[in-house]
Amino acid sequence: MNIDLHGFGPAMMAGTVMTVKLALCALLLGLVLGLLGALAKTSPLKPLQWLGGFYSTLVRGVPELLWVLLIYFGTVGLMNSLGEALNMPGLELSAFAAGVIALGLCFGAYATEVFRGAILAIPKGHREAGLALGLSRGRILSRIILPQMWRIALPGLGNLFMILMKDTALVSVIGLEEIMRHSQIGVTVTKEPFTFYMVAACIYLSLTVIAMTGMHFMEKRAARGFARAEQ
Amino acid sequence: MNWEVIFKWLPRLAQGATLTLELVAIAVVAGLILAIPLGIARSSRHWYVRAVPFSYIFFFRGTPLLVQLFLVYYGLAQFDAVRSSALWPYLRDPFWCTVLTMTLHTAAYIAEILRGALQSIPKGEIEAARALGMSRAKALIYIMLPRAARIGLPAYSNEVILMLKASALASTVTLLELTGMARTIIARTYLPVEIFFAAGVFYLVISFMLVQGFKLLERWLRVDACQGR
Numbered sequence: 001m002n003i004d005l006h007g008f009g010p011a012m013m014a015g016t017v018m019t020v021k022l023a024l025c026a027l028l029l030g031l032v033l034g035l036l037g038a039l040a041k042t043s044p045l046k047p048l049q050w051l052g053g054f055y056s057t058l059v060r061g062v063p064e065l066l067w068v069l070l071i072y073f074g075t076v077g078l079m080n081s082l083g084e085a086l087n088m089p090g091l092e093l094s095a096f097a098a099g100v101i102a103l104g105l106c107f108g109a110y111a112t113e114v115f116r117g118a119i120l121a122i123p124k125g126h127r128e129a130g131l132a133l134g135l136s137r138g139r140i141l142s143r144i145i146l147p148q149m150w151r152i153a154l155p156g157l158g159n160l161f162m163i164l165m166k167d168t169a170l171v172s173v174i175g176l177e178e179i180m181r182h183s184q185i186g187v188t189v190t191k192e193p194f195t196f197y198m199v200a201a202c203i204y205l206s207l208t209v210i211a212m213t214g215m216h217f218m219e220k221r222a223a224r225g226f227a228r229a230e231q
Numbered sequence: 232m233n234w235e236v237i238f239k240w241l242p243r244l245a246q247g248a249t250l251t252l253e254l255v256a257i258a259v260v261a262g263l264i265l266a267i268p269l270g271i272a273r274s275s276r277h278w279y280v281r282a283v284p285f286s287y288i289f290f291f292r293g294t295p296l297l298v299q300l301f302l303v304y305y306g307l308a309q310f311d312a313v314r315s316s317a318l319w320p321y322l323r324d325p326f327w328c329t330v331l332t333m334t335l336h337t338a339a340y341i342a343e344i345l346r347g348a349l350q351s352i353p354k355g356e357i358e359a360a361r362a363l364g365m366s367r368a369k370a371l372i373y374i375m376l377p378r379a380a381r382i383g384l385p386a387y388s389n390e391v392i393l394m395l396k397a398s399a400l401a402s403t404v405t406l407l408e409l410t411g412m413a414r415t416i417i418a419r420t421y422l423p424v425e426i427f428f429a430a431g432v433f434y435l436v437i438s439f440m441l442v443q444g445f446k447l448l449e450r451w452l453r454v455d456a457c458q459g460r
Contacts (some may be wrong), residue, residue, distance in 0.1 A: 010416055049306060051437050058435070061431075061435040061438050062396070062431040062434050062435060062436060063395075063396035063410065063437070065399040065402070065403075066399055066410055066413075066427060066430060066431055067426060068368065069410070069414070069423070070423065070428075070431070072424045073417070073423040074424040076423070077424070090319070116373075118358040120325065144457075150241070166294070166295040167295070168295075169298060170295075172297070173403060180295075180297060180298065183301075184301075187305065191302070191309075193305035193306045193308065194302065194305075194309040194310065195309070197301045197302040197305065197306045198302065199300050201290075201294040201299070202297045204294045204295055204298060205289075205290065205293040208293040208294075209293070219328035220449065227371040228272060229316075
């Protein structure tokens with residue numbers, strides 16, 4: 001086995017960078033969607049509750065691959081008519097954008113439940129204390145609820161991020177040039193499928209290990225000031 | 232939304248759904264059987280017993296299922312030894328490759344669930360079994376495993392649903408399960424939104440039925456009555 005993989009080493013590196021970019025962009029979108037979903041689900045308004053519940057149930061019940069395909073192939077007509085309306089013919093969703101939207105959507109649906117659990121875990125008295133101090137609802141959310149919620153939500157979000165990172169491989173199906181796509185290209189040239197897919201597996205493993213280590217430190221930082229209960 | 236097309240292709244989609252169900256059923260049952268020894272070894276007190284299941288679980292949980300599937304389906308053919316072996320008729324068949332990969336993949340997750348369940352059995356119950364004169368093996372079979380099955384069942388039902396969704400990956404190795412069938416139909420009709428929507432409804436219905444089924448199973452095994460305390 002060659003170290004530079006018959007000259008495909010740099011391509012695999014570029015694929016790794018693309019995978020990381022995709023994962024981080026989807027994470028960002030997913031966190032926003034998850035937060036909105038959780039706020040909708042915990043809001044006192046019934047329609048908002050239904051909307052949040054509908055979003056998380058619907059997205060979690062359908063395979064991630066189907067979302068990737070649906071958003072990439074299903075939006076062609078929509079984007080075309082949008083392009084005509086905006087006078088920009090040939091407007092289309094790139095594979096990267098479709099991947100970010102699909103993975104962000106799936107991450108957001110699971111994150112909705114994680115955030116909801118974390119919001120519910122904050123004692124009621126904290127919110128009431130904020131109200132008693134005369135803080136507005138937005139202030140209570142941003143100054144009291146959200147900072148405390150992070151610590152509780154972090155382990156769950158870490159797990160979801162691992163899943164997200166592995167799901168980025170699905171975007172190769174619509175042709176985004178990430179790790180899997182580059183391995184496929186390498187395989188068609190060199191006819192060494194096992195070597196290339198094993199290298200891809202090792203890259204994913206090391207990404208997972210890096211993410212796990214990062215999560216460990218973030219959890220430690222978020223939990224500072226919270227001594228573990230004496231056994 | 233073109234409903235006529237959806238109804239026209241519904242039988243073909245249902246055909247795909249049967250293959251999906253078949254894949255998932257074999258994978259989660261075979262995975263469970265494989266996971267029992269793995270999970271028991273994983274929760275061992277000796278590091279040299281733990282090491283093998285640990286690395287197995289680490290590999291299968293740390294890499295995407297798609298990579299594992301390609302490793303088995305495309306990767307194994309790189310070796311002449313595999314191609315000339317007696318197993319080759321099975322290993323070149325996408326169905327058996329998918330079943331094998333999904334089984335190995337889900338076994339890693341189920342083993343981890345089983346380890347969690349085994350470790351959360353109240354210590355007193357195991358000690359009681361040993362105090363009654365049960366051997367370690369007997370206590371494992373009659374006390375710990377039935378107890379762990381009830382603790383782990385909710386997590387196992389989650390895993391089954393996840394495998395249902397993961398089975399969509401079989402479409403990448405030319406299998407015509409629900410997603411694969413949907414893609415084939417779209418190639419003919421050029422109506423991605425309608426057909427993917429119909430496939431999505433199929434997945435939702437199947438997962439809903441699975442959730443209800445596991446609820447019944449939990450009631451039958453009296454999972455609630457066995458929780459904690």
